[in-house]
Amino acid sequence: MSILVIAEHDNAELKGATLNTIAAAKAIGGDIDVLVAGSGCGAVGEAAAKVAGVSKVLVADSAIYEHQLAENVAKLVADLGKNYSHVLAPATTTGKNMLPRAAALLDVQPISDIIAVESPDTFKRPIYAGNVIATVQSSDAIKVASVRATAFDPVAAEGGSAAVESVSAADDAAVSKFVGEELAESDRPELTAARVVISGGRGMQNGENFELLYKVADKLGAAVGASRAAVDAGFVPNDMQVGQTGKIVAPDLYIAVGISGAIQHLAGMKDSKVIVAINKDEEAPIFSVADYGLVADLFDAVPELETKL
Amino acid sequence: MKVLVAVKRVVDYNVKVRPKADGTDVDTANVKMSINPFCEIAVEEAVRLKEKGVVSEIVAVSMGPKQCQEQIRTALALGADRGIQVETDAELQPLAVAKCLKALVEKEEPQLVILGKQSIDGDNNQTGQMLAALTGMGQGTFASEVNVEEGSVKVTREVDGGLQTVELSLPAVVTTDLRLNEPRYASLPNIMKAKKKPLDTTTPDELGVDIAPRTKTLKVEPPAERQAGIKVADVAELVEKLKSEAKVI
Numbered sequence: 052m053s054i055l056v057i058a059e060h061d062n063a064e065l066k067g068a069t070l071n072t073i074a075a076a077k078a079i080g081g082d083i084d085v086l087v088a089g090s091g092c093g094a095v096g097e098a099a100a101k102v103a104g105v106s107k108v109l110v111a112d113s114a115i116y117e118h119q120l121a122e123n124v125a126k127l128v129a130d131l132g133k134n135y136s137h138v139l140a141p142a143t144t145t146g147k148n149m150l151p152r153a154a155a156l157l158d159v160q161p162i163s164d165i166i167a168v169e170s171p172d173t174f175k176r177p178i179y180a181g182n183v184i185a186t187v188q189s190s191d192a193i194k195v196a197s198v199r200a201t202a203f204d205p206v207a208a209e210g211g212s213a214a215v216e217s218v219s220a221a222d223d224a225a226v227s228k229f230v231g232e233e234l235a236e237s238d239r240p241e242l243t244a245a246r247v248v249i250s251g252g253r254g255m256q257n258g259e260n261f262e263l264l265y266k267v268a269d270k271l272g273a274a275v276g277a278s279r280a281a282v283d284a285g286f287v288p289n290d291m292q293v294g295q296t297g298k299i300v301a302p303d304l305y306i307a308v309g310i311s312g313a314i315q316h317l318a319g320m321k322d323s324k325v326i327v328a329i330n331k332d333e334e335a336p337i338f339s340v341a342d343y344g345l346v347a348d349l350f351d352a353v354p355e356l357e358t359k360l
Numbered sequence: 361m362k363v364l365v366a367v368k369r370v371v372d373y374n375v376k377v378r379p380k381a382d383g384t385d386v387d388t389a390n391v392k393m394s395i396n397p398f399c400e401i402a403v404e405e406a407v408r409l410k411e412k413g414v415v416s417e418i419v420a421v422s423m424g425p426k427q428c429q430e431q432i433r434t435a436l437a438l439g440a441d442r443g444i445q446v447e448t449d450a451e452l453q454p455l456a457v458a459k460c461l462k463a464l465v466e467k468e469e470p471q472l473v474i475l476g477k478q479s480i481d482g483d484n485n486q487t488g489q490m491l492a493a494l495t496g497m498g499q500g501t502f503a504s505e506v507n508v509e510e511g512s513v514k515v516t517r518e519v520d521g522g523l524q525t526v527e528l529s530l531p532a533v534v535t536t537d538l539r540l541n542e543p544r545y546a547s548l549p550n551i552m553k554a555k556k557k558p559l560d561t562t563t564p565d566e567l568g569v570d571i572a573p574r575t576k577t578l579k580v581e582p583p584a585e586r587q588a589g590i591k592v593a594d595v596a597e598l599v600e601k602l603k604s605e606a607k608v609i
Contacts, residue, residue, distance in 0.1 A: 120526070121489065122498055144519040147485050148501045151454070155490035160455040160574035163484045173578065178483050179377045183386050186579040226498035226532070230514060230525040243520070247608070271609060279538065289504065289518045289539060296478065296538060298520065304608040314376060321586055325606045327598065333591075342589035342606065345598050355595040360609065 052081030052171060055132055057124075057140035057150070058099055062089045062117065065098040067244050068141035070205035073102060075198040076139055077206065078168040082106045085213075086131060088124050090117035096215050103210040113220035118232075119145050122224035125152035130221055132157055132193060136171070142197035142299075154195040161195040162187055166202035180295040181318035200243065201301035201322055235290045239265075242291065245274035247304045248323070250293055251286070252278035252316075254309020254330065254349055258286040263353045264308060270360045276300065276320075278310045294319035309349045312337025329353065361471035361508075361530075362417045363406045366461060367399040367435050369428040370481045377481075379580040386580055395431045398476025400438070401536040404543040405506060406474055407439035414508045417441050419468055423457055425449050429559060436554035437546035443559040448571065454482070456564070456571035458490035463567035465495055470531060472513065477502050477535040488535035498528030502537040 054076040059066040069085070076083045085099045088111040096110040109131065115123045132138040132153060140146035142164045154161035166184070167175035173188045174196060242248060249264050249271070261275065268275045276293040277286065293300055295318040305323035310316060312328070312335055320326070321340050328341035331348050338344040345352060371377055372392040380387045395403075409415040420435035422428040423446040432443035446460050465473060478485035492499035500506070500515025504523065507514045508530075516525045518537045546554070564571045592598045602609045 118524075121501070122492075125489075125493060144502060144517075148489065148499070148517075151484075151486035151489035152493040152499065154486075155455065155458060155493035158455075160453050161486060162575065163486060177583065178580075179371070179386065179481055180483065181583055182377055183379055183580050184583050185577050186581075188576045188578050189574065190576065191574050224496075224498075226496070226529050228527045230527050232519075232522065232524040234521040234523075283539065288522060289537075290520060290522045295480070295483065304602070304606070321583075325602070325608050326586075326589075327602070338591070339588045340586045343598055343601055344589065344591045345595065346591060347594070352595050356599065359595055359599045 052079065052136040054079060054081050054083050054137040054139060055135040056083060056085045057128060057138070057146065058085050058087045058095065059141045059143055059145060060087060060089060060092060060095040062092045063094060065095050067205060068143055068200040069099070070102065070208060071200035071203045072139050072141045072198040073104060073206045074203040075165065075168060076137070077104055078203070079137055079171050081136065084109060086111065086128065088116040088127055090114050100213040100215050101209050101211050103207040105211050105213040108213050108215045109218045110215060111218045111220050115220060115223045118229035119149065120227050120229060121149040121152050122227045123221065124149045125156060126221040126224060128153035129156035131218065135193065137194045137196070140197050142199050146197050150195060150197050157193055157195065159191040159193050159195045160189070161197070162189060163197050164199045165196045166199050177318070180314050181321070182314060199299060201299050235288060239268055240272065240274045242274040242276050242293070242298050243300055245302055247271045247273035248276050248300050248302045249273050249306040249308065250276035250278065250310060251281055251308045252310030253280040253284065255281055255286055261287055267353060267357045267360065270357060278316045307337050307341070308353060310337055311335045312340065361415055362419065362468065363409065363415050364465060364468055364470040364473045365402050365406045365418060365420050365435060365440060366475045366487070367403065367420055367422045367431045368396040368476070368479045369393050369422060369424055369431045370396045370479050373397055373480060379582055383579050383581055385577070393427070395434045396476050396479045398478060398536050400543045401538070401540050402474040402476050403435045403438045403440060404541045405536060408541060409508060410439065419444060419470065421446065421461065421464060423448065423452055423460055432559055433554050434546065436557045437551045438544065442557055445559065445561045446567065447561050447563055450571060451573050452571055453573050453575065454484050454486040455490055455574060456569065457487050458494055459569045460564055460567055461491045462494040463569055472508070472531060473533045475533070475535050477537055488533050492533040498532045500526055500528055500532060501535045503534050504537050504539045506534055506540065
C-alpha cells in the first residue's frame with residue numbers, strides 16, 4: 052500500500068494537523084508520501100521531509116496553489132492520487148474544501164472525519180454531531196479520507212530524512228480567483244493546538260466581556276473559543292467557534308464559561324481530557340460532561356479565577 | 361438567472377438519535393423529520409437573491425423516498441418556484457447525489473447552485489464540492505456572504521483562520537455556513553400557495569445515474585460516554601482540584 056498525505060501549510064510552515072494525518076496513515080500502514088502544493092513553499096517541503104515515517108515529499112510549487120484554491124489543488128491531488136491506495140488530508144476547512152472535489156474527480160466516495168483506522172479499508176467516523184460512531188468500509192479502489200486531527204497523536208516532526216521531489220503543476224482550472232482574506236491575529240495559541248482552551252457562550256452577554264476570558268487565557272497560555280450562540284450573537288468572530296460545524300478541540304483542559312452545552316457544542320470538545328464548566332444554571336447540560344462543575348455567576352467566578360491562578 | 365437549491369430531509373435538529381440495539385443503523389423510527397438547517401439557509405439565500413432582483417427562478421431539488429416531497433414543499437413555501445424530486449428508496453451516498461445533481465444541472469442550466477455545507481445526519485460535508493468537481497464549476501464553500509456580480513459571484517468563506525473571499529465565474533456552486541442568513545418562517549398563505557406550485561418527479565435511472573453505494577456501514581454504536589464529575593463549591597476549590605487532582609495547571 053502507498054498513501055498520499057496532503058500537507059496543510061501556509062507556504063511558510065507545515066501545520067500541526069499534517070502530523071496527526073501522517074499518524075493516521077501510519078495506522079493504515081504502507082509507504083507514506085506527502086504532497087506540498089503551494090507557492091514559494093520550499094521550506095514546507097523541507098520540514099515535511101524531516102517528519103518521522105515519511106518516504107517521499109512531493110512539492111508542487113506554483114502560483115496557482117498559493118491560496119489553496121480547491122479547483123486547482125483538487126486537480127493535482129486527483130492526478131497524483133491515481134498512483135496510491137489511499138489519499139488522506141486533515142479535516143480542516145482547507146482539507147474539507149479540497150478533498151471531496153479530488154475524490155469526485157477520481158470517482159471515489161470519500162470518508163470524512165475519520166477518528167480510527169480499523170483496517171486499510173475500514174474506518175470509524177462520527178455522525179449525527181458525534182452522537183453515533185459509524186464503522187464504514189469502502190469498496191472504492193482508492194480510499195480517500197479526511198482525518199480528524201484530535202483523534203490521532205501526532206508523529207514526531209523530526210527524525211525523518213525523506214527525499215524531496217518536485218512535481219509539475221496541473222493546469223489552472225481558471226474558474227476561481229482569490230480576492231482576499233481577514234485572518235484573526237492573536238498572540239495566543241491556535242485553538243486546535245492549544246493545551247488549554249477557555250470558551251465563552253451566550254452567558255458572556257457581549258464581546259467586551261470576553262476580555263475576562265482573555266485575561267485568564269493569558270495566565271494559562273490558553274486559546275479562547277466560543278459557542279455557536281456567542282458567534283451568532285456577534286460577540287466574537289467565526290474562527291473561534293467550537294462545535295459540530297466549527298472547530299474540534301481536545302485540549303488537556305477545557306473551561307466552558309456561560310455555555311449551556313448543546314449537543315452541537317459538546318461534539319466539538321467532549322474529547323478534552325479535563326472539562327470545567329462554570330455556569331449559573333445548575334441544570335445546564337454542560338455539567339453532565341464536566342469533570343469539575345462550578346455553579347456560579349461567571350462575572351464573579353472568572354475574575355476570581357484569574358486572581359487565584 | 362436561475363438558481364438550483366438542493367434540500368435534504370433529515371432527523372430534526374432537536375432530536376437526539378441513538379443506534380438501534382442491534383447496531384445496524386440509527387433508530388429513526390417515529391422521529392421528527394425536517395429540512396436540513398444548512399439547506400434551509402440555502403433556500404433563504406436564493407429567495408433573498410430573487411427579492412433583490414438578481415434571480416428570476418428558484419428550483420428546489422430533493423432526493424429520496426416519497427416523503428422528501430415535504431421538504432420540497434417547505435422550500436416552495438419559503439419562496440422557491442418549483443420542485444424536482446429524484447425518487448428512490450435506495451441509500452443515496454454523497455457521490456451519487458452529486459451525480460444526480462449534475463444530471464439536473466445539465467438539464468436546467470442554472471447559473472448558481474446553492475447547497476448546505478453539510479447535512480446534520482451524515483455530517484459528510486462533500487456534496488457541493490463533488491458537484492462542482494463533476495460539472496467543472498468553481499466552488500464557494502462554507503459561505504457567510506454571497507454577492508452576485510456580472511458573470512461572477514464573490515463568496516466570503518468561513519475558514520479556520522477567519523474569513524476568505526474568492527471570486528468564481530458563473531455558473532458556480534455555493535455551500536452555506538450558519539451565518540450566511542437567518543431563514544424566515546413560512547407564512548400560512550405561502551404554505552397554502554406552495555401546495556399548488558409545480559413539483560416534478562424523476563428517478564436516478566431516468567437521469568442515467570448509477571447510485572450503487574461505494575461504502576458500507578458495518579456498525580453504528582454510541583460514543584464512549586463521559587461520566588459527569590463533581591461540583592466544586594467555589595473558585596478556590598476548583599483551582600485546588602485542577603492543580604493537585606487533575607494536574608492540568
